[in-house]
Amino acid sequence: MELRDELLSERTGSEALISMLYSGVSRGTERLVFDGLVAAPERDRMRCPLQAGEFPFPVKYGYCAVGTVEAGPEAMVGKTVFTLAPHQDRQIVPTDRLSVVAIPDGIPAKRAILAANMETALNAVWDSGAGPGDRIVVVGGGVLGLLVTFIVSQIPGTDVTLVDLDQSRKTYADLFGVRFQKPLDGPGDVDVAFHASATSAGLACALACCGDEATVVELSWFGDQDPSVPLGAGFHAKRLKLISSQVGMVATSRRPRWSYQRRLEKAVALLADDRLDQLITEEVAFADLPAALPRILAPGAPGLMTAISY
Numbered sequence: 001m002e003l004r005d006e007l008l009s010e011r012t013g014s015e016a017l018i019s020m021l022y023s024g025v026s027r028g029t030e031r032l033v034f035d036g037l038v039a040a041p042e043r044d045r046m047r048c049p050l051q052a053g054e055f056p057f058p059v060k061y062g063y064c065a066v067g068t069v070e071a072g073p074e075a076m077v078g079k080t081v082f083t084l085a086p087h088q089d090r091q092i093v094p095t096d097r098l099s100v101v102a103i104p105d106g107i108p109a110k111r112a113i114l115a116a117n118m119e120t121a122l123n124a125v126w127d128s129g130a131g132p133g134d135r136i137v138v139v140g141g142g143v144l145g146l147l148v149t150f151i152v153s154q155i156p157g158t159d160v161t162l163v164d165l166d167q168s169r170k171t172y173a174d175l176f177g178v179r180f181q182k183p184l185d186g187p188g189d190v191d192v193a194f195h196a197s198a199t200s201a202g203l204a205c206a207l208a209c210c211g212d213e214a215t216v217v218e219l220s221w222f223g224d225q226d227p228s229v230p231l232g233a234g235f236h237a238k239r240l241k242l243i244s245s246q247v248g249m250v251a252t253s254r255r256p257r258w259s260y261q262r263r264l265e266k267a268v269a270l271l272a273d274d275r276l277d278q279l280i281t282e283e284v285a286f287a288d289l290p291a292a293l294p295r296i297l298a299p300g301a302p303g304l305m306t307a308i309s310y
Helices: 027-034 111-128 143-152 167-175 200-208 260-269 274-279 286-296
Strands: 015-025 065-071 080-083 090-094 100-102 135-139 159-163 179-181 190-195 210-218 241-244 280-285 305-309
Touching: 015 080, 015 111, 015 286, 027 286, 065 090, 065 111, 080 111, 100 260, 111 143, 111 190, 111 210, 111 260, 111 274, 111 280, 111 305, 135 143, 135 200, 143 159, 143 167, 143 190, 143 274, 159 167, 167 179, 167 274, 190 200, 200 210, 274 280, 280 286, 286 305
Parallel strands: 135 159, 135 190, 159 179, 190 210, 210 241, 280 305
Antiparallel strands: 015 065, 015 090, 015 305, 065 080, 080 100
């Protein structure tokens, strides 16, 4: 890890010059990038919008950026915005081909770094078809799993359980008013299961929690790893459905009406809840990032979202 100086290009009329306030480390994806595990066939699809360099290395990555518009389209100047930009203190962002969303009053700039993960969680809930009254389990209490939990816990009548090996995640289950259980004690006969632990054991747990003809939504990205998928036991007898959810496309059920911009705007709006501040468990100065990032991205590292301050 190292910081590099870069000469910004001349700004055009449709571009914004953004001075960064915070960026967030999206731990699941950035850990795989850091470990060089972006599979060759997926390298084009896994590029972030303003990435520099090519996988595996050297590469400038990141997509959870919040800053102030110093110059650009008149309506944006002076506003605090979220955009899908890397860890960089000042940058030119093309507003005509990249979503740049103003942060509403009342949502702190630091909390807004959760917008990219919230957008992924929102898309997953759409993909799942979860509705009022459903029994729902979320396996994996990282940032993404917790944001899914946050959303589905607010659907009327849902019965939601968060499952994780880490007992400390019960704090977040309590925060969102849902049950917490260890994997072997996971609920049975659920209507929808979300898997976000990025482990084969977690996927097996999600499948085991399902009732007849239930749906498992796979949110984990395994990179070039080859996880085992337990398709024995009750998978066929219960006629279970295992589907992928990925933020690169708007969920099929919303695609005719929802643009990427509209989806990201809604994700930002969903951050208007003070409880979500507790998902940001560390702040690191940008100058200290090269030394800190290997620790932040280490397997089993404690904590949730890390905010980089500029």
